Amino acid sequence: MKIETLDSWGFGSRRPMMIAGPCSAETEEQLMDTCKQIKEVGINIARAGIWKPRTRPNNFEGVGHEALKWVQNVKKVTGLYFSIEVGNPQHVEAALKHDIDMLWIGARSTVNPFTVQEIAEALRGVDIPVLVKNPINPDLALWMGAMERLWHVGITKIGAIHRGFSSFQKTSYRNLPMWRIPIDLKNQMPDVPLICDPSHISGSRDHIFDVSQRAIDLDYDGLMIETHRDPDNAWSDSAQQVTPTSLGNILRNLKYRKPTSEDKEFITHLEELRHQIDHVDKELYEIIAQRMDIVEEIGQYKKRNNVTVFQKNRWKEISDSRRQWAEKLNLNPDFMAELFKVIHDASIKRQEAILNNPLDKSE
Ligand code: PEP
Numbered sequence: 441m442k443i444e445t446l447d448s449w450g451f452g453s454r455r456p457m458m459i460a461g462p463c464s465a466e467t468e469e470q471l472m473d474t475c476k477q478i479k480e481v482g483i484n485i486a487r488a489g490i491w492k493p494r495t496r497p498n499n500f501e502g503v504g505h506e507a508l509k510w511v512q513n514v515k516k517v518t519g520l521y522f523s524i525e526v527g528n529p530q531h532v533e534a535a536l537k538h539d540i541d542m543l544w545i546g547a548r549s550t551v552n553p554f555t556v557q558e559i560a561e562a563l564r565g566v567d568i569p570v571l572v573k574n575p576i577n578p579d580l581a582l583w584m585g586a587m588e589r590l591w592h593v594g595i596t597k598i599g600a601i602h603r604g605f606s607s608f609q610k611t612s613y614r615n616l617p618m619w620r621i622p623i624d625l626k627n628q629m630p631d632v633p634l635i636c637d638p639s640h641i642s643g644s645r646d647h648i649f650d651v652s653q654r655a656i657d658l659d660y661d662g663l664m665i666e667t668h669r670d671p672d673n674a675w676s677d678s679a680q681q682v683t684p685t686s687l688g689n690i691l692r693n694l695k696y697r698k699p700t701s702e703d704k705e706f707i708t709h710l711e712e713l714r715h716q717i718d719h720v721d722k723e724l725y726e727i728i729a730q731r732m733d734i735v736e737e738i739g740q741y742k743k744r745n746n747v748t749v750f751q752k753n754r755w756k757e758i759s760d761s762r763r764q765w766a767e768k769l770n771l772n773p774d775f776m777a778e779l780f781k782v783i784h785d786a787s788i789k790r791q792e793a794i795l796n797n798p799l800d801k802s803e
């Protein structure tokens with residue numbers, strides 16, 4: 441897959457690429473005013489929802505077709521590039537007729553391969569950048585599949601938007617970021633620009649900065665931040681939208697770090713530290729191998745004496761003591777508990793294999 445780099449998308453060289461604008465286009469005045477203000481804080485690509493995929497009916501479902509004329513006007517007056525969400529082939533057709541510069545597929549559409557395929561077919565032969573939001577469920581293959589469908593109809597400017605994943609659990613995020621998934625995407629599709637949507641991850645304007653900074657620290661290629669001239673009175677997603685002024689502050693306060701440094705001293709010192717890490721990791725592996733040898737011996741001993749692999753009391757004793765050790769060593773006890781559980785599960789599997797192996801001669 442040879443995806444075109446952001447430099448050839450035609451939106452300038454600002455990195456990370458910044459997209460901002462209201463969740464929804466509400467009125468011509470709201471759209472125009474918000475867009476003029478985001479332009480003033482240095483944004484060159486606007487966003488707005490024209491058709492809104494709402495979870496429940498009877499909420500504001502977007503202005504629809506009529507708002508596309510407002511967008512054309514905003515583009516003319518401000519010179520902004522404009523991106524919108526499309527959810528079906530009719531949306532694609534209308535967007536293309538109204539000079540939209542970039543499209544995105546929403547999280548609720550990415551989950552449905554029929555929808556994505558229909559959108560892709562409507563885009564056959566069209567040279568427009570298309571961003572694909574992650575599906576609402578944490579399924580990397582489904583996210584990649586949607587991008588592959590676009591690729592197969594000839595779209596070469598494809599980007600991914602990380603907007604977090606729905607969760608039954610109540611957390612401080614609206615959608616859990618599960619950073620592992622976009623990082624895996626970056627490893628599997630390194631050419632696809634990765635954009636973070638901190639607004640839909642956060643669900644509240646308080647977290648936007650932290651989530652954005654995290655994305656920048658993970659070397660994301662862009663941010664999409666919902667911005668409204670009067671967020672408290674927005675017709676959709678009011679809690680998570682920021683004012684253009686706050687957007688300006690967020691952008692000013694983000695810290696950009698370079699992926700590497702040419703400085704000789706830095707390179708030498710980093711190499712030294714990495715060498716130490718390699719050394720410690722090797723010891724860690726050797727210790728785990730030693731542990732496995734003992735686990736195996738215990739397994740054979742249990743088999744000879746016909747006792748079960750898992751003993752509840754022993755597991756409790758192990759969990760308690762390991763938690764205390766973690767605290768003493770200043771290690772995060774939850775992290776260590778998780779790590780230890782993986783090691784313990786592998787040990788149990790190893791012993792089960794010994795106990796249930798008829799070829800094992802240890803009886
Ligand atoms: C949006 O960007 O306004 C939107 C509806 O997002 P998502 O598809 O991520 O829910």
Ligand code: MN
Binds near residue numbers: 463464666676677
């Ligand atoms: Mn929204």
